[in-house]
Each structure stands twice: as C-alpha cells, then as structure tokens.
Amino acid sequence: MLPPAFRSSGDLLADRRYDYAMAAKADGDLNAAADLLVQALEIAPGWAAGWFALGEVEAGRGAAEAAAQAYRRALAIDPADTLGARLMLARLGMGDPAQAMSSAYVTALYEDYAPRFEEALRRRLSYRGPEMLLDAVTRACAASGRPLRFATMLDLGCGTGLAGEVFASVAGAIDGVDLSARMADQARRRSAYRSVQVGDLGAFLAARDGATADLVVAADVFIYCADIGPILAEARRVLTPGGFCAFTVETHGGNGVALGAALRYAHGEDAVRAALATGGLEPLVFEPAAIREEAGRPVPGVAVVAAKG
Structure with missing residues (x-):
C-alpha cells in the first residue's frame, strides 16, 4: 500500500x-x-x-x-x-x-505507519523484540559477571520508543535516533529518553565520541540494512570497554542476506557472524528469537548480545 x-x-x-x-x-x-x-x-x-x-x-x-x-x-x-x-x-x-533499500522508502513507510505502529506491532504481530533483548542482555550480564546497569544506552531506530521504555529500568540515560520524524515525536513523549534525533543511524553513531556508551540496542532495525558490519564497527567504536551491543535480525535457512517478499532483509547465520567479526564484537548470546508473527506464524529471527573486548 x-x-x-x-x-x-x-x-x-x-x-x-x-x-x-x-x-x-x-x-x-x-x-x-x-x-x-x-x-x-x-x-x-x-x-x-x-x-x-x-x-x-x-x-x-x-x-x-x-x-x-x-x-x-x-x-x-x-x-x-x-x-x-x-x-x-x-x-x-x-x-x-x-x-x-533507500532511506527515503523507509522514512515514508514509517511516517505513514506511525499513528498505528504500536497497535499493529504489539496486537496483530505479537512483537516482543525489546523484551527478548532485555532478557538476553540480563543473561549476558549474569554470565560475564557484569552488573545489569548501563550509564548510557543508544537506541538505534528507536521508533515510538518501545525499546527505551523496556530498558529504562537498567539504563541511566537513553539517546535514540530514527529516520521518521513522526515516530521520533512519539518516542520523545516517553519519559525514557534523554534525547531523540531524526536521522540515519550510521550518521548518528559517527557523530558520537568514542567510548561514550555502555549499551547499543537495535531492535528490529537491521531488517532494513543489508550490510550490518560497518554499523557494528561504529557501535564498537562508541562502546566503552566491556560494553554490549544487542540486536535482532530476521533470518533464513541459507547463507548470506536475502531480500524477502515483505521487502525486508533476512540475514543468514553466516552473514551475522561475519558482520560481528567485521565489527570486532564478541558474541555472548546468539540464539533463535521469533520477535514477531506474520499470518499467525512466527518469523524466524536471531537475538544477539555481543561485547566489546
């Protein structure tokens, strides 16, 4: 439509x-x-x-x-x-x-989608991406002996602020970015965020000083990015030593990156692991995660928590 x-x-x-x-x-x-x-x-x-x-x-x-x-x-x-x-x-x-994939396409898609985004995602698609990532981050902290507390979190593709709201209890300050101004406006209305910018997530990361964030979250964002390696490399740059990058991707049974009929990218396991290697991040959690449903069926995905060494 x-x-x-x-x-x-x-x-x-x-x-x-x-x-x-x-x-x-x-x-x-x-x-x-x-x-x-x-x-x-x-x-x-x-x-x-x-x-x-x-x-x-x-x-x-x-x-x-x-x-x-x-x-x-x-x-x-x-x-x-x-x-x-x-x-x-x-x-x-x-x-x-x-x-x-053009940024203009993604922007227009979500400018139109913004007023009904949460109802559609939560009620019709049973979206649980942020909750799944918080659970994975909690387990990664426990396994690595790190306290479940992050002074600064970056929320890439923050949308209406669902991830910020879920992570607010464990993050001191949250800065978000989204391509859609209408989505960003809704995120700003939540008390979870220190700031929300409108723009490209790559430029958002590039503009930040190194080693200034303890957690980078990208929930259901990389479905619009074919090559996530450069983004993960920038995430590593802005992370403090021992900081976490937590993200989800849709996946498929083969290798590489595929463009699906719904015009979203699905990343094979090999592509995700290669991107982590390119980004210099060590996976602590790498597990199947169906973060949404379509036509009543779970969409295959992967939840990842990776650390900066």
Whole structure:
C-alpha cells in the first residue's frame, strides 16, 4: 500500500481510474487493472505512484519486463525512491538487493505507519523484540559477571520508543535516533529518553565520541540494512570497554542476506557472524528469537548480545 501522500496524481480523472484499477486488482482482474492504470498514466504521465502501481500489476500477471519498465519510470520520476521501486526491481532479479533499500522508502513507510505502529506491532504481530533483548542482555550480564546497569544506552531506530521504555529500568540515560520524524515525536513523549534525533543511524553513531556508551540496542532495525558490519564497527567504536551491543535480525535457512517478499532483509547465520567479526564484537548470546508473527506464524529471527573486548 502506498503512503497517502503518493496516491493522488493531482488530476481527478487519473485518480478515478487509479481507484477503479485498485478495485479491479482487489477482485483479481489484473488485465482490467493494467488497462485502467495505463489510461490514468496517459492523463498523468509524471505520476510516480501510478507507474509503481502498474509495475505491481504487471508483476502480478507475470509480465516481468513490463513491470520492470514501469518501476524504472517511477524511479526516474522519484529518484530518491520513496516508493521502493529499486526493491521491486531487485525482487524481479533486475537489481542488486543489497543496494536496493533507500532511506527515503523507509522514512515514508514509517511516517505513514506511525499513528498505528504500536497497535499493529504489539496486537496483530505479537512483537516482543525489546523484551527478548532485555532478557538476553540480563543473561549476558549474569554470565560475564557484569552488573545489569548501563550509564548510557543508544537506541538505534528507536521508533515510538518501545525499546527505551523496556530498558529504562537498567539504563541511566537513553539517546535514540530514527529516520521518521513522526515516530521520533512519539518516542520523545516517553519519559525514557534523554534525547531523540531524526536521522540515519550510521550518521548518528559517527557523530558520537568514542567510548561514550555502555549499551547499543537495535531492535528490529537491521531488517532494513543489508550490510550490518560497518554499523557494528561504529557501535564498537562508541562502546566503552566491556560494553554490549544487542540486536535482532530476521533470518533464513541459507547463507548470506536475502531480500524477502515483505521487502525486508533476512540475514543468514553466516552473514551475522561475519558482520560481528567485521565489527570486532564478541558474541555472548546468539540464539533463535521469533520477535514477531506474520499470518499467525512466527518469523524466524536471531537475538544477539555481543561485547566489546
């Protein structure tokens, strides 16, 4: 589903044909949907969302090349790729999945999602990522003889502040960052955070002095990062000696990093362990963790707590 800001072409006739096309698509009549979208785009040829929708319909009826052409038109109009056209091209085998995720896409996704984020994640998807990470951190502290107390925690991709709220009892000060301003606004309303910034998590880490945080948490964030090695290396730099980095990833049974149908990255165990080695972090906890459900089924994942030596 496209964010609301991208549904209108600015032309009433084109919008009506789009609406009829979406109704036809919902009824399973992809041929009619494609015809109606072509009509809409004849009226509004500079409408990125219309081309993106046509790409989805063409892909649905097995016309991969036509779908790719439509996605490329959307990308030419919207080079920041707010709609995720590169991701769709990668799914068609016509682009590098590792380079397909744009910050503009993730930002738009969560700007739209923010008002209903917690209800959807907690109630419909049974999301328990922060709680699972706190449990893993607690066990890592016990095993290493470290007190369960962290003077400064960084919350990467803090969203509405779920992780901050869960970790507040063991962290003295929590600083968060998120790409979405609307998500960050909700996090600021919680008493858990000292500060919440809007921006990229890599830049957020790079701007901090070294050895100034005791705990870095990334709950359900790396699903939008193909290569997490550089992020883990930056996390290590900002951690104090003996500090922890705790994170979750979605995973799959094979090797490497895969872009799934839900347009999220799943990291194989080999990829996660390689990223930890690149980042110079020693895993203390590395265990299966289904942090959410989809269609009533657990999504395979891994919870990791790693230490800076």
